Amino acid sequence: MNRLKDSIGGSAAKIFETAIATLREIFDEAAYARFLERAGMASSSKAYAAFRREFEEAKIRRPKCC
Amino acid sequence: MAGFVHNAALVRNAMHKPLRILAWATVALLGAVAVAAVALHRGEPINALWLVMAATCCYALAYRFYSKFIAAKILALDGLRATPAERLENGRDFLVTNKWVVFGHHFAAIAGPGPLVGPVLAAQFGYLPGTMWVLAGAVFAGCVQDFVILLFSVRRDGKSLTEMAKDEIGPVGGFVAYLAVIAILTILLGVVALIVVNALKSSPWATFTIAMTMPVALLMGVYLRRIRPGKVLEVSALGFVLVLTAIWGGQYVSQNPALARVFTFSAPTLAILIMVYGFAASALPVWLLLAPRDYLSTFVKLGTIGLLAVGIVALHPTLHMPALTRFVDGTGPVFAGKIFPFAFITIACGAISGFHALISSGTTPKMIACETETRMVGYGAMMCESAVAIMAIIAACVMEPGVYFAINSPAGIVGQAPATAAATISAWGFPVTAPQMAALAHAVGEQTLYNRTGGAPAFAVGMAHIFSHSLGGETLMALWYHFAIMFEALFILTILDAGTRVARFMVQDALSHVYKPMGRTSWYPSILVTSALIVAMWGYFLWQGVKDPLGGINSLWPLFGISNQLLATVALCVATTIIIKLHRARYAAVTLAPLAWLVAVTFTASWQKIFDASPRVGFLAQARALEAAPATSETARLIFNNRLDAAVTGVLVVMVTLVLFESVREWLGILLGTKEARLKESPFVRTRLAMEEQG
Numbered sequence: 001m002n003r004l005k006d007s008i009g010g011s012a013a014k015i016f017e018t019a020i021a022t023l024r025e026i027f028d029e030a031a032y033a034r035f036l037e038r039a040g041m042a043s044s045s046k047a048y049a050a051f052r053r054e055f056e057e058a059k060i061r062r063p064k065c066c
Numbered sequence: 067m068a069g070f071v072h073n074a075a076l077v078r079n080a081m082h083k084p085l086r087i088l089a090w091a092t093v094a095l096l097g098a099v100a101v102a103a104v105a106l107h108r109g110e111p112i113n114a115l116w117l118v119m120a121a122t123c124c125y126a127l128a129y130r131f132y133s134k135f136i137a138a139k140i141l142a143l144d145g146l147r148a149t150p151a152e153r154l155e156n157g158r159d160f161l162v163t164n165k166w167v168v169f170g171h172h173f174a175a176i177a178g179p180g181p182l183v184g185p186v187l188a189a190q191f192g193y194l195p196g197t198m199w200v201l202a203g204a205v206f207a208g209c210v211q212d213f214v215i216l217l218f219s220v221r222r223d224g225k226s227l228t229e230m231a232k233d234e235i236g237p238v239g240g241f242v243a244y245l246a247v248i249a250i251l252t253i254l255l256g257v258v259a260l261i262v263v264n265a266l267k268s269s270p271w272a273t274f275t276i277a278m279t280m281p282v283a284l285l286m287g288v289y290l291r292r293i294r295p296g297k298v299l300e301v302s303a304l305g306f307v308l309v310l311t312a313i314w315g316g317q318y319v320s321q322n323p324a325l326a327r328v329f330t331f332s333a334p335t336l337a338i339l340i341m342v343y344g345f346a347a348s349a350l351p352v353w354l355l356l357a358p359r360d361y362l363s364t365f366v367k368l369g370t371i372g373l374l375a376v377g378i379v380a381l382h383p384t385l386h387m388p389a390l391t392r393f394v395d396g397t398g399p400v401f402a403g404k405i406f407p408f409a410f411i412t413i414a415c416g417a418i419s420g421f422h423a424l425i426s427s428g429t430t431p432k433m434i435a436c437e438t439e440t441r442m443v444g445y446g447a448m449m450c451e452s453a454v455a456i457m458a459i460i461a462a463c464v465m466e467p468g469v470y471f472a473i474n475s476p477a478g479i480v481g482q483a484p485a486t487a488a489a490t491i492s493a494w495g496f497p498v499t500a501p502q503m504a505a506l507a508h509a510v511g512e513q514t515l516y517n518r519t520g521g522a523p524a525f526a527v528g529m530a531h532i533f534s535h536s537l538g539g540e541t542l543m544a545l546w547y548h549f550a551i552m553f554e555a556l557f558i559l560t561i562l563d564a565g566t567r568v569a570r571f572m573v574q575d576a577l578s579h580v581y582k583p584m585g586r587t588s589w590y591p592s593i594l595v596t597s598a599l600i601v602a603m604w605g606y607f608l609w610q611g612v613k614d615p616l617g618g619i620n621s622l623w624p625l626f627g628i629s630n631q632l633l634a635t636v637a638l639c640v641a642t643t644i645i646i647k648l649h650r651a652r653y654a655a656v657t658l659a660p661l662a663w664l665v666a667v668t669f670t671a672s673w674q675k676i677f678d679a680s681p682r683v684g685f686l687a688q689a690r691a692l693e694a695a696p697a698t699s700e701t702a703r704l705i706f707n708n709r710l711d712a713a714v715t716g717v718l719v720v721m722v723t724l725v726l727f728e729s730v731r732e733w734l735g736i737l738l739g740t741k742e743a744r745l746k747e748s749p750f751v752r753t754r755l756a757m758e759e760q761g
Contacts, residue, residue: 018164018166018167021164021166021167022164022166022167022169022170022171023170023299024299025163025167025170025171026170026171026174026364026368027298027299027302027361027364027365028298028361029296029297029298029299031158032296032298033296034157034158034161035157037157038157043295043296044295045291045292045295047295048290048291048295048296049291051296052353052357054158056353056357057587058158058159
């Protein structure tokens with residue numbers, strides 16, 4: 001019974017983690033985290049401005065469906 | 067030990083097989099019963115859950131069997147082949163990503179207002195044609211297109227549809243695909259802008275709410291930049307709360323005569339404001355406004371789609387629209403034309419949309435970690451999009467048909483005065499009264515709901531109808547209505563600014579071949595000229611729609627549908643060519659059948675839109691009718707617009723005929739052995755990801 005509970009709890013946690021990861025990707029939070037890692041910067045107003053500059057060029061070329 | 071484990075798994079599998087067969091047989095049986103109930107039921111209204119059950123079973127069966135067949139027999143998905151995300155990983159565009167994350171990302175990119183608006187408009191035929199097309203179209207055409215184009219792009223380092231068309235079919239294919247994308251973007255932007263105009267005109271509450279999204283977005287921008295850099299989810303939730311407050315506050319604006327006057331605009335004024343917005347969004351560095359609005363729009367979009375899905379299942383409303391209406395004969399007031407071909411171009415995104423091929427060959431292929439995941443992402447995400455279209459059909463059909471037609475019929479058909487409009491619609495066999503419409507308009511906080519063409523107001527009334535029956539009752543009807551209007555308008559404005567910029571980049575790329583500096587995306591003269599050109603192009607269609615006595619949607623939505631489905635034709639030509647080059651011609655029917663269907667639909671629709679003798683259907687017939695009628699100050703321009711629409715339709719058809727011709731020549735050459743089947747795939751590289759996982 002406990003194993004079943006653990007298994008259900010584990011699955012729920014995994015689903016929640018995936019949902020958050022998906023939202024972070026859709027809302028570009030993950031892209032910002034990757035940018036910080038790549039640039040070796042800590043999150044700051046300046047770092048975010050640099051990220052937006054780099055990111056905008058690629059993002060605005062992406063079509064959005066009707 | 068490994069052998070023992072393997073054998074145990076085989077035994078377990080064998081034991082489960084009868085159970086699996088039984089489970090799938092049950093799903094098939096339930097699906098057949100539900101589809102039969104939807105298709106054959108006449109007379110009494112049916113419950114929306116029949117549509118939900120039919121859709122769920124069809125999607126489950128199609129995914130389990132049809133997509134698996136395509137994956138195994140035609141595409142031969144290879145889990146050992148490294149994807150561009152792995153080989154070219156750069157932490158920016160190319161990135162190995164969890165399959166569920168890619169799925170969500172892809173769905174968020176393909177889901178737009180199309181699957182909501184198209185089915186609402188097509189509901190004039192009844193709930194049956196739209197439902198059947200959404201289910202069959204998605205399963206056999208739309209999902210297949212998205213899936214195969216995604217996989218073929220993955221095998222070509224994430225190349226775009228235009229590049230693949232050029233490589234696999236020839237330069238004509240590439241050029242036509244490029245022109246088709248520009249055409250579809252232009253017409254699309256004009257049509258969606260018209261939908262916003264029709265939703266906001268003479269509505270101070272809705273206009274106030276949308277106006278408020280600008281300061282909210284600016285606030286979000288400052289928060290993102292200065293207070294909590296990069297915390298987009300957090301600030302989107304905050305922005306959502308602020309927008310809800312604006313919706314709530316809108317009722318006080320509409321009740322205050324002085325404030326209401328400030329936020330009351332006519333359709334032409336709104337059209338001009340939207341064109342100015344589109345130009346500013348494309349030409350000015352306004353990310354502080356646009357990026358947060360984009361996030362806010364996505365947040366609201368995903369939330370509303372989820373809410374609507376839960377609402378429909380939990381509240382299972384009754385559909386009042388009959389299965390088929392008298393307008394299957396082509397005399398419909400929403401748009402003219404018979405079921406075939408017009409139902410199939412009116413509903414694009416929920417069944418098959420050429421635009422999806424751009425997404426499937428855009429960002430998504432660069433994120434796929436393993437080839438086998440393309441099935442879930444490509445085929446699966448399109449199934450979800452199709453489910454959104456089913457929800458839109460339900461939202462449109464829960465209304466009394468008389469109310470639906472009163473909202474969606476242009477004044478040119480039913481008359482300006484409420485009593486005349488109600489009498490005309492009632493005479494069609496769909497009873498509605500002027501006091502009933504006045505009460506409904508009052509309940510949703512509008513002055514009138516007549517002649518609100520475009521689909522958005524009808525969807526908003528349907529959605530408000532569904533929710534207000536359990537959540538808040540009639541008192542919250544107005545809030546739900548304006549929430550739905552805000553959701554659609556915000557969504558569409560985001561598409562307008564993103565679409566204008568994408569088209570601007572494409573035109574800049576093309577002009578760089580004529581004059582190099584024009585290709586520099588940071589050169590201001592180039593930005594201003596190309597932005598103005600793009601806005602002038604879609605602005606012309608918008609203006610034409612605003613001034614059209616038949617509401618604009620009658621002319622422009624079919625034009626948009628034709629251009630979108632023609633792009634799908636190009637995508638399916640590319641897919642069929644690659645399948646034949648892969649020496650799997652015996653399975654080519656998988657893409658050839660939807661291609662043949664789309665060619666039949668789009669060519670028939672184009673022919674009728676240009677040459678049909680009825681002025682409500684044929685552009686040229688309407689121009690002739692206008693010439694014969696007493697001239698007004700508008701007549702000359704209306705005649706020109708109709709001829710222009712006929713010419714645009716003709717050019718689109720000629721372009722796609724060229725691609726078809728080139729493709730067929732390529733297929734015959736390969737099949738007859740006169741041409742070598744040369745694929746432009748990236749070379750096979752064995753994945754390291756699977757090996758890393760194993761060892």
